[in-house]
Amino acid sequence: MNILAIESSCDDTAAAVVQDGRTVLSSCVSSQIEMHNLYGGVVPEIASRKHVEAVTALAGRALAEAGLAPGGLDAVAVTYAPGLIGAVLVGVNFAKGAALSLGLPLIPVHHVRGHIAANYLTHPDLEPPFVCLCVSGGTTAIVDVRSYTEMSVLGGTRDDAAGECFDKVARVLGLGYPGGPPMDKLAQGGDADRYGLPVAHVAGAPLDMSFSGLKTASLNLIHNAQQKGEALDLPSFAASFGRAVSDSLVPRAVAAALERSYGRLAVAGGVAANSRIRSDLQAACAARSIRLFLPQLRYCGDNAAMIGCQGYYEYQAGHTAGLDLNAYATRDISLG
Ligand code: KG4
Numbered sequence: 636m637n638i639l640a641i642e643s644s645c646d647d648t649a650a651a652v653v654q655d656g657r658t659v660l661s662s663c664v665s666s667q668i669e670m671h672n673l674y675g676g677v678v679p680e681i682a683s684r685k686h687v688e689a690v691t692a693l694a695g696r697a698l699a700e701a702g703l704a705p706g707g708l709d710a711v712a713v714t715y716a717p718g719l720i721g722a723v724l725v726g727v728n729f730a731k732g733a734a735l736s737l738g739l740p741l742i743p744v745h746h747v748r749g750h751i752a753a754n755y756l757t758h759p760d761l762e763p764p765f766v767c768l769c770v771s772g773g774t775t776a777i778v779d780v781r782s783y784t785e786m787s788v789l790g791g792t793r794d795d796a797a798g799e800c801f802d803k804v805a806r807v808l809g810l811g812y813p814g815g816p817p818m819d820k821l822a823q824g825g826d827a828d829r830y831g832l833p834v835a836h837v838a839g840a841p842l843d844m845s846f847s848g849l850k851t852a853s854l855n856l857i858h859n860a861q862q863k864g865e866a867l868d869l870p871s872f873a874a875s876f877g878r879a880v881s882d883s884l885v886p887r888a889v890a891a892a893l894e895r896s897y898g899r900l901a902v903a904g905g906v907a908a909n910s911r912i913r914s915d916l917q918a919a920c921a922a923r924s925i926r927l928f929l930p931q932l933r934y935c936g937d938n939a940a941m942i943g944c945q946g947y948y949e950y951q952a953g954h955t956a957g958l959d960l961n962a963y964a965t966r967d968i969s970l971g
Pocket residue numbers: 645770771772773774797798799801802813814815816819904905906907908909910935936937
């Protein structure tokens with residue numbers, strides 16, 4: 636089964652063709668980062684317009700690279716939630732048009748389910764059930780993946796997402812957008828014990844997290860140093876920040892994996908590319924005999940191959956939509 640998949644939930648327009656869920660025939664991404672970098676973050680209206688400009692040609696390229704004519708497709712899958720609403724709508728409307736004109740089923744895919752499915756592309760032997768730590772610019776959640784299409788949130792952030800926190804702190808340091816990669820690079824060689832940054836605990840909810848205090852403490856530290864004319868040790872600050880984020884995420888993800896007893900923990904989303912988080916997870920899982928699954932770096936960030944993969948399993952479960960499919964800015968992962 637060949638699925639054309641479309642992803643446009645934030646600042647990457649992506650199209651892919653995926654065969655039988657796990658074989659990526661093509662995966663094309665058109666990034667808008669240069670444009671948003673001018674403003675220090677994603678400007679939703681610009682994102683929507685750039686998706687409109689890119690989506691048709693990108694879908695054509697995905698077909699060409701897959702060596703398929705439109706007649707070789709069996710379904711169209713699309714991210715329909717969550718994301719910037721105008722941006723998601725562009726992909727949803729393109730997918731509806733493609734499904735209608737080609738007479739194909741339309742498969743709605745939850746963006747975070749797609750991020751989780753990136754692990755199936757990297758690890759052919761991975762099958763549910765497992766626990767997945769989902770960390771991106773908009774999401775920070777620990778998900779119980781009971782089956783390919785049955786999932787629920789075990790814990791998550793009460794305020795900011797971890798990626799958003801990386802982006803805001805990096806912006807104040809003048810590192811550009813997105814901030815995670817330069818912060819990660821800067822942290823190499825820094826002393827992670829140099830600056831004490833807070834790791835929040837949510838009373839009565841051991842798997843929940845909070846990053847707003849870390850963000851405020853980091854911004855205060857930077858501003859205080861600027862006001863006093865003191866030079867921050869930037870590599871050590873970035874390393875201390877990365878450690879604080881990792882100290883929030885890793886123990887909770889491991890605790891959730893132990894609680895569910897699946898013996899498998901996967902990681903998903905753009906922040907899954909962070910080297911400190913990856914190495915802390917590797918050490919923590921090795922110490923507790925939990926098998927850790929990390930997606931390949933090219934499938935950590937937004938892409939459409941992961942949507943085509945999850946779309947296949949949604950289709951197997953009978954989850955298709957009509958042309959009245961709506962887009963949603965927020966939507967619980969358990970709803971599909
Ligand atoms: O999954 P993604 O591409 O888009 C969303 O669905 O949000 O994630 C983007 C987020 C951004 O906040 C970016 O700064 C962060 O992932 N990110 C990283 C790293 N690479 C990307 N954060 C920390 N370390 C990284 N190496």
